[in-house]
Amino acid sequence: MIFVGGEEEDTAPQHFYVHPDGWEAFDIFETLRNQWRVLPAMTGVVFQGLDYSAVSATLATYIKKRKKRIRIFDQLRLLEAGALSVLNEQNVSDNAADSR
Numbered sequence: 001m002i003f004v005g006g007e008e009e010d011t012a013p014q015h016f017y018v019h020p021d022g023w024e025a026f027d028i029f030e031t032l033r034n035q036w037r038v039l040p041a042m043t044g045v046v047f048q049g050l051d052y053s054a055v056s057a058t059l060a061t062y063i064k065k066r067k068k069r070i071r072i073f074d075q076l077r078l079l080e081a082g083a084l085s086v087l088n089e090q091n092v093s094d095n096a097a098d099s100r
Helices: 020-031 052-062 066-098
Strands: 002-004 007-009 036-041 044-050
Touching: 020 052, 020 066, 044 052, 044 066, 052 066
Parallel strands: none
Antiparallel strands: 002 007, 036 044
């Protein structure tokens, strides 16, 4: 358990399944985990999405075939969209709890 802001948080690892066809995209997505564009807002921050210059450089470094890079990029955009909805919803929920 970790205490953040005076509250106890569960840090147990969450397990999930990654389909073999999406593993390479997930691996690249995980590599890009600190490459988010974030804007300050009155209620905290708003995640805009991945920094596409970092995405491009990472794809070029790890994947040599152009068609494969395009396929992985499309999969990354799906992962990004899912993550954005969670990250920004979590930000809204955290701020609503803070205002009580």
